[in-house]
Amino acid sequence: MSLKTTPTKFSELSGTTNSKNPLGGSLVRLLKAVPGVIEYELSRSFKPARIAMFLMMILIPTALLISVAYQVPEQLKNDQQTNLVFSMLLYALVPQILTMLAMLVLASPIVHTEIEGQSWIYSLVRYQGRRALLLGRYFVAVLWTSCAGVVVTSISVPFLPLNQPLQTWGTISLLCILASLAYGALFALIGVLFQKRVMVISFLYALVVEGVLAWLPAVINQLTIAYRLRSILFRWVGLDSDRLFQSNELVQNGMVATDPTGWVQIVWVLAISAGLLAIALWLVETIQYSFQSEL
């Protein structure tokens, strides 16, 4: 068509590069943007629905733990085995189930809700916007979930028959934070990878891998987050002497790491979290999501 302008050759273009970014490099801008997202998400979080969910997250496991504790006969309350059982129960209910499910609900749909809510485009057209959004919402999810876990632990521990309540409280609280970080990163990655039925996929993953594989007496259980968290629990709560630790059935079946301290497992959990999060951050900028109707 005669009206078209003549295409200019790229070689004819000069000065095509833009001026230096006045707002700093990639990492600096990301670090500047993430607090903005956290602040925004937190301000949105203090709404009746979220507070109600938070209260449910606290009340149900707390009520369950205290009601079970009241069923224990008085003579068994100081028993080593009872201590271990209640430590395990507290661990299973709080860092394992509560934290995992809460992170599943909060971290899995980070991308999906943005696409569904037609707001993905706004972060997409901002440099590091997607990463800032993912990181910001991840940290808010971690904050809410670990807070809920620590509150449940803090309320429940005084009512439970535990020989070392303070140590148990500290360990379980730490496990809540570690579990939030690790499961949050895992579910955020699943949310970045899958655009449809992300909650179902996350739930199936949690059930099959963290629920079943983690309890198989095989090397494969070492690939799960639950294995690492459980190992910290066994080292720091209930089985604090090496004799008790080595003689435990779970330890003998290879379902708990035999490191002399729990610190190695903490490093493992943090490394897994950082690795999963790094992959999610890389993918979220790379994947071309189907949101064409948005534009």
Added chain:
Amino acid sequence: MPTGESREFSKSKWKGSCNQFMENLFDFQSLSLMYGTVVGVNDLQLSLPKGAYALIGPNGAGKSTLIGLITGSLRPTLGSLSVLGENPRRSSTFQQRIGVCPATELLVHGVTSKQWLVLLIRMCGWSKRLANQRADEVLEQVGLADARNQCIHTYSLGMRQRCKLAQAIAHEPELLILDEPFNGLDPIGRHQMGDLLIDWAKSGKSLLLASHVLHEVERITDSFLLIFGGRLLASGTTGELRRLLADLPQDIIIQSETTDRLASLLAEKPWIRALHRDKQANRLVLTVDSPMKLYDALANWASSGTVSIKRISGSDGDISTLFKLLISRHRGERAYRNTGAHS
């Protein structure tokens, strides 16, 4: 009808601005995007200097896909593109140079426009203090200063559109991209939005406006890109497009008291493709290959008293008619059947 000078002028104007800034707004090299077997954008080859452009096309024409490519949210299947001299998907500085106002409804709940704007400005790497300051400024600019602490979901459609525009211009981009900004707006809202965009274009910054509301677009810019089926049908200024319109085959209705004489004269002309005489209404319905030649001939015959002409109806040269003509030509139809012509 525009003269040849206007066509040349616009070309030299575009060329001149190329040389002046040494950086084109868009450079598309065989740009194509496929959704599986469906063509989204088909072999676009275009270079445009900085300026304000309207991207015109019906639904499904490929406007949004092209915007997706321009913003870097979509990856071309074939070819390459450069926007403001940068590759949208590879440049680390590109996103801060563009502002995008999407067509979709703004569905943000429980958040005030200021909170939302501050978030989006901070996402660009601005500090909290500057983001707050800038959010206030830009809300003032779009006329939402009084409603800044009101939740977005309580806004009217027009206010939400202005809020979308505010986020697009908040980080002071060089290029503003708007997809159907007039959607759902009442006449006052349309006028206000038009004024805002006119101001933007006058400020010397670049603008790409995708719309099918043609008269509002004509108010804002006189440079058009007509797109259909993922292909660029035409591009140019209003003057150039009107000239193109005059060169395209179209239907013309002539009311005359001398229809017999006029019909016999016209029947001899090679550029008359079809001629229908409606004796009772005293009118001729013509399909003309070259309307400019017809107008010349009619002027000659009328001035010499050979025929008398009461009224000529036909394509009035507006962009809507042109677009229909171009689509018609794109589809391979020989002449556009002018149903909506007015005198």
